[in-house]
Amino acid sequence: MRAVGIILAGGNSRKMQELTEKRAVAAMPIATSYRAIDFALSNMTNSKIQKVAVLTQYNARSLNEHLNSSKWWNFGRKQGGLYVFTPTITSDNGYWYRGTADAIYQNLDFLKKCHEPYVVITSGDAVYKLDYNKVLEYHIAKKADITVVVKELSENEDATRYGTVRMNESARIEEFEEKPMIAHSQTVSTGIYVMRRRQLIDLIERCAEEERHDFVNDILIRYKNLKKIYGYKISNYWSNISTVDAYYKTNMDFLKPEVRDYFFKQLPEIYSKVSDLPPAKYNPGAVVKNSLVGSGSIINGTIENSVIFKKVYVGNNCVIKNSIILNDVYLGDNTYIENCIVESRDTIRANTRHIGENGVKVVVEKNERYAL
Template sequence: MNSVLGMIIAFDTDSDLREITEHRTVGAVQWGGRYRIIDFMLSNMVNSGIYRVGVLMKDKYQSLIDHIGNAKDWDLSRKNGGVTMLPPYSYSKKASPLVTGEYRGKIDALAGAVDFLQKNRADYVVVADGDIVANVPLDDVIDRHIKSGADLTMVCTKKQKDSPFTTYVELNRKKEAVDIRVGDCNEGKCKHAALGIYVMSRQYLIHMLSDCVTHNCIHFEREFLTRALMDGTVAGYLFNEYAVKVEDTFDYYRSNMDMLDKDVRNEVFKRTRPILTRIKDEAPTYYGDEADVEDCLIADGCRIEGKVKNSVLFRDVVIEKGAEVNNCIIMEGGRIMTEASLRHVITDRNVIIRDGRTMMGHENYPITIAKNATV
């Protein structure tokens, strides 16, 4: 699919992951024992034949750059195409006349990269958020968009929750959007939610960005989509498989815990559309004589000597003798020491829980512990 350019919005707009995103964006957050959340969108694009991808950044992007590197693990280390990292102000006002100053939202970020859009002669552009956990067949979305003749196609899922961050969509029988609302489902009339993936022609995107900047519009969902709906046709592509847009700590916790269900894992991780990530070679996990492990996802390089149940453990995690970990997410380098007890806790990288500590959250509001903390 050489005529399609991918644009990933890899900075935070509306999200609330508390301590987890103090040092990184949502897309760079570790997920599922070995992945980063942005891996899903990068893999979706590669699996659909999109080999030219721009990654738009704003702040806290060092972790993201370290993870993607030269993008060879996604088969995007290429002479022609590949990944282009687009930090803020990468294009001057002279090169990009739509640049207006500091990014206030997605429209400013896309407008700042208009020179990149103009230089890439692709026919179509996929604009996608980097905080989506889903295995989406973007090639099918693009085909549907072309056949529909719509100005813009947005990927939608069934409404799962009420949230001030969610973009709700009302579709007619032709699967065309008739109403788009942010944070308000209009008393249940909007039965679908935007997943954060949009397909349109490259020229249409450039035209709309110019129009939005001229009228001082900064919010993509409230203003860009509304103008597209008023002036043209917006089609909806219904994606009925597993999908989570990670908007808050609950979404992050729930999406990780969902992977303990084999049926959900099989729906997300497909052999025909693999989710790729940066490869790290580690020794196998060591299980001690007194280790008691039940229904967990555990990455390589761990040392388990205590009790672990219904949890997700990343690389190089240590669970010492007598420690109990239940319904938790322990990120890379975590160490849970003797007689510590954790329930419904998310620990960021390199967190140490000392001897005898007890911490208990709830599945609807798990405790989160910041990176490098010692408790």
């Protein structure tokens, strides 16, 4: 393809509470066998983008481990490849990434050495499928300076945690508000952008000269009247996971047959790093209703409307309802979990009850099971 990919995976969301204390948002597990960044990476390789840079920063260890080989997403056989960049101290720069534009600026050499005429920029914290070729064709047809992929939310969804846009009849963006107090539009930016590589380099260098560091505020919003910025509207499934409630809802969406069919059975596929684990084991007396259970798990109790990730042990007489149990959790006998997200590598002691009464409860047991 005629584009190079950049995935912005360095952010950390406080709205994820304890879930991002030890991992980046882009490394959050999704639907038993994926990480959030897998969706952006799979879309890149399915769009025949062979050169992709992932910009990481906060709590990057888990994410870097996941990205330790590009073979899972079929990048870079002889040309291109998967590049992982973290902030680097140089003689000119002693900063962490101070924003999304600054993250690109600190790795501008990568873009300058590329030969592809276009750049696809996306975040690593959204669950979706998209052919970036179609966005690029639209971008060229419109003779746009920047194309922003947008999504129309339903009336009951909260648009204030996104950038909201208003477009005219020709789909040119006339108004762009980043995380407004009151949303005047239900059309939101998905954080996916297409533009010419040379123009991106110029805009990023200008931002750096003016000590501006944010891509949305300092490029999209600042230049919306000077540059031709168009919106490309998508209608298929798209979900951002940057809050606890959104993360919970996204995983629960995979319990719907149509969502499972869309991601698991319809082409193009979503790829991920494969771990060699045996299939889930259901012992006599186990009851599982409308749930996803990851490989390597052993189930003894009752599970309803829940997502159980890999290597989870569910003890005798346990009841799990409307909950997400992350990787490598041990649930002791007679445990009751409802409306919760249980953090990975937890040991939930026998005869314990955890119920999320006012929304989703994040359960973190700081135990000594993994003591050195």
